[in-house]
Amino acid sequence: MTELLEQLTKGDRRALSRAITLIESTRADHRERAISLLSHLPPRQALRIGLSGTPGVGKSTFIEAFGTMLTEQGLRVAVLAVDPSSARSGGSILGDKTRMETLSRNPLAFIRPTPSNAQLGGVARRTRETIRLCEAAGYDVVLIETVGVGQSETLVAEMSDLFTLLLAPAGGDELQGVKRGIMEMADLILVNKADGDLLPTARRTVADYAGALRLLRKRAQDPEGFPKAKAVSAATGDGLKEAWAEMRALADWRREHGHFEANRAAQARHWFMAELRAGLLARLDEPDVRAELQRLGDEVAAGDVAPGVAAARMLDRLKGMSG
């Protein structure tokens, strides 16, 4: 364990991979070791950038280009995915490696896909803890990528310092395709594919969203001008440095005004409670409890016991059973 921690904090990629595999494991002894590891991580910080975008907006190409640009500035970049659907379909390891070919071979970059056999709650914990591991391994930027399916975006926003929404150029009517809740979470909207024939449409889309953002949100955590909409092109690289400058400006402003740390503190509290609740409810998935639940559930379904009576009885029994 000490060796793993040592290698990890030196920035060893294989140690990082092994540490992530450890925190992804559901085995009780692995979990104990993972908790010990997490308790001893150095307090390094990366900038945690949440990134959402529906399929077709060119998210992979954007991450490839944006991530490469960051490494060219000497920054170390980790890319994590929160994709419950790929988790269900059995992981997307190959997919992630092939869709970001250059970045995956870059020694300053580290890409880790959503693990298989995970549910949304499990993915959340695994991703949060992986972020911490990446920070301990000395990464400067952690990109947390998610597909555009409601709940996963909220999860990612709740573990990010900044939340970026990637969109494709589109006519004014399609503005409404983005859910209001997701718009409200965005600190920065990037309209991708702002090149060639699509450039005028992209510029119009930026203007549309800039207007919408002004109406949607004014928070104390935002400096003047934020949330912002900007045009980028992953294909030509246009706007990528400017987008990064905006992200840094926002993060710096929030650090100076105390919002950055306050946000992380609130997030940590939130995840503490979420894990605690999940841990309490996990009792119900233990084999002996499940058998008992099935039996009592059958009596309830047959009308022999009222639901509230059965629940009270079961809660009493859980106190007696070793958990």
Place this chain on the structure above:
Amino acid sequence: MTELLEQLTKGDRRALSRAITLIESTRADHRERAISLLSHLPPRQALRIGLSGTPGVGKSTFIEAFGTMLTEQGLRVAVLAVDPSSARSGGSILGDKTRMETLSRNPLAFIRPTPSNAQLGGVARRTRETIRLCEAAGYDVVLIETVGVGQSETLVAEMSDLFTLLLAPAGGDELQGVKRGIMEMADLILVNKADGDLLPTARRTVADYAGALRLLRKRAQDPEGFPKAKAVSAATGDGLKEAWAEMRALADWRREHGHFEANRAAQARHWFMAELRAGLLARLDEPDVRAELQRLGDEVAAGDVAPGVAAARMLDRLKGMSG
């Protein structure tokens, strides 16, 4: 307790009120008595009719007229309300009595408003258990009324044998004002105020919704022709008997085909699990646990402990603490 049970099963209204007050209480000794009472109720059944409608559709007038019509057929009718907003504002006892003046004085009817000091989860349990008490007291029909706010409609549907949606006559464009999810739950849509000048609009609204319903749902639990849309007038009484005939026809068909009991069994299982989960999480609201949570939460927020580590620690402690 035996006396309360005896009076209740005889149909004594004051005993019923006292029994409901008992199950609404949060005191531990009251809860124990409530559980004992619920365990000894006779297996009588009423038809449980969920009824939803936004303010302005004439819900109170409809319940007043519909309930009175049922009592004129010799049926005993209980009306329960699931209204979290009135719960928040401190109960609506006076409101319920005055807005259903005739029915509240009818010896065959029993009206019970949402209790104050209750949250949605608490309202759900209280209402389910009150339904059982009303059944034990010999009521034939239990109307469970809710205002049109998303979550409470789902709760009511999950404790009803039939779910009815009450609407006002409206132009075609306003069809979309009803959320798809609520439409999908409805077994019967009643368009109220189908009288006088509004009659043509009401008829057109019925036709619109009948078309929408056909597109929305076809379930094994529905006989041919259901879900249905019908016109009613609480003011003139037109269509009320027909609406009741439709409800009985649907309930009878479901009973004959086994869906009625299967639905109640599934509902009971669902509530059993929901209460069990709520009961497990209630540990976190106990004063000694809250104090500990606050302390650990502060450490987590300060970054001294990782959320997952703190959660694991707290779960260990909860095992040691008497719950």
